[in-house]
Amino acid sequence: MIRKLLVKNVVLKGNSCDILINGNIIEKIESTINEDNAEIFDGQGMVVMPGFVNAHTHAAMTLTRGVCEDTPLQPWLQNVWAIEAKMDGDAIYWGTKLAIVEMLKSGTTNFNDMYWFIPRAYQAAEEMGIRATYTYVLLNGFDKAKAEAQKKECLDILDQSRSWNQRVKYGIAIHADYTVDEDTMVWGAELARKEGLILHTHIAETSTETFSEVEKSGLTPVQHYDKLGVLGDNVIAAHCVWLNEDDIAILGKHHVNVVHNVNSNLKLSSGYKFKYDELIAAGANVCLGTDGASSSNNLDMRESAKTMALLQKAWRNDPATMHLDDVMAVLSKNGSKALGVNAGEIAVGKLADIIFIDTDTEAFVPNYNFESNFIYAANSSCIKHVMVDGKFVMKDRHVDGEEEIRAKAREISSKLINA
């Protein structure tokens, strides 16, 4: 028999209500629901919101948090790469678990990952109850043998993924067009299209990368992807900081999902004039991501959304831009759409990925505008419970096993950093 859960006395968009969840689906939302055969959870006046979708991260990079600060990009990259080279499946498993604890505590219920040792990373999400997409990284540095070996591994994991828990999806990643040969890019794009998978990639993150491509080939990165025919509404393109008008039109035409990774872009000085309005107007779907903790330091989507909104208002010199409705959409709805998941809003028929907010703190006094208080005044410690797929995965700010995860991650990262 499918389990029913009746959530009582929560606040949804300003109104008190009850929510009936049937298995992993929201079945009913009414001011008062009575249901005999349901387990009851009293929400005690907490505000409910859809969980956040982190549309671009490298989860296990939590193990490299804070290892190289206040340095130029090249030494930073060398440092991070040297640590990554030492990571094994165990490191990925515990590093991903650490990331999942952190994501749940800041309201993220679904994330799009691009990293290594996918079967071990999968195990972390499977065990912890979060929703995720793990994308296999095609990154061959134009080495033919490497390209072939990766294609084979990519297909092997695709086979394994057919028996995965439905919460977790497999996808394909093209690292970037300056690290992967064109044949492999096309191979990855065709595979993703045929299998109905996400195609995840980095595009136009830095000016150096973007303009050196233009100099070499006469094409911008976006024009290059377009020429190869890899763009489509299954593509999730991280960064896209350096776009010209034609690039924006191309991304819009193909309804590409563009992920702004604001804190990472600021910290690494990659660029800050992200073209939110223009991308939306052109037809792209704009999402938000944290990138890896090596550059963003944390995986806090609420905090990223605040920075994104403040920065849009500042660089455009317009306090009326980046309305709170857009901020909320970027946090949940747009990312769910990008990942092809039937969530991102609390509505009948949607997956029950729900976060519960305690408003009895100073940040919510006065509570004239809840969204404003949540984004601009609070921090993520106001998120008290988190539900994914109809099940509580964080209660009273505690995630099962978090103490062991911190201990293991400390032990492993200490070996990686000091070895």
Added chain:
Amino acid sequence: MIRKLLVKNVVLKGNSCDILINGNIIEKIESTINEDNAEIFDGQGMVVMPGFVNAHTHAAMTLTRGVCEDTPLQPWLQNVWAIEAKMDGDAIYWGTKLAIVEMLKSGTTNFNDMYWFIPRAYQAAEEMGIRATYTYVLLNGFDKAKAEAQKKECLDILDQSRSWNQRVKYGIAIHADYTVDEDTMVWGAELARKEGLILHTHIAETSTETFSEVEKSGLTPVQHYDKLGVLGDNVIAAHCVWLNEDDIAILGKHHVNVVHNVNSNLKLSSGYKFKYDELIAAGANVCLGTDGASSSNNLDMRESAKTMALLQKAWRNDPATMHLDDVMAVLSKNGSKALGVNAGEIAVGKLADIIFIDTDTEAFVPNYNFESNFIYAANSSCIKHVMVDGKFVMKDRHVDGEEEIRAKAREISSKLINA
């Protein structure tokens, strides 16, 4: 007999130590201290840091949090002014208390305020144990009668302030040079100098204000202040977003304390290219502030420090700028210097304004670089205890009376907003 407090087993700059506090002064810091006549507090491995100094705020504006979002500056100002006009002494008292709860919870132990009904605001800080400077706002709109009435009230409160608790100081504020006549500016500056008080003011917050002054008088705001002879190392100048090279040289020459209010400046689109490096090089003292909660939404200094650092790295296109040492100095040491308070570092002979950080959370795993984790990865909920002047004012994230303060502030703000 003066009370001694022995804080055991804390971590200071990476080393485990004990701290002996004699009354309100740090008397001894050693790896192990034994002291018979002291009360013992076990710090359980928590990291200690000096409390933060919010060098520019309007505390009671917490009551206007979130009331007018995503609108251009003029309607925003009209809205906020209409609410402010209805505030009485009671509103200021409870609004300031709400601000103090919020500041303590985010590690602020000292703040520089510019607002109305100072005797009631004083009462809030006196009762709650925080350190503060309340500056009387000279704001007359060039009205002679108003100017005289304000001067009289300013002197009356100066007299009262002579019997204030030593934790709380009185100061003078010139609202801005476009809202106060020159005679009053000079009068305020001379009074502050004679009495050894802080002179608090807003300078060059927006481009409109700055360039319309230049157009009218041929002088920038900073040049105008300089011509009147009001600048000095007792001046705390908020904003200073729009400075030319000459302005920076003037502020440096007079060792003015310049307060960056980064979140407020971003949210209101006032400008974002704050000249941190240039001001420091010229000889100014740069501090950090939150401004009022009407524009910054919260009073969280750690969060502001993160935004400041990210933004400096981004607009200067240099990931190595705004080193963590500078970020930490801006949070505590520089603000203490600006306010003439013997605090801002944990060292023998300094005032015991200390915050205690719980590092057993994901943000501090790995804990390779504590300052990086604290600024870039954590949020302020990691601040567990706060001590001001040798006394605990927050323990286990609870401030005495906070429930009543939230209830009263809700009640009052609801009347102000809906009346």
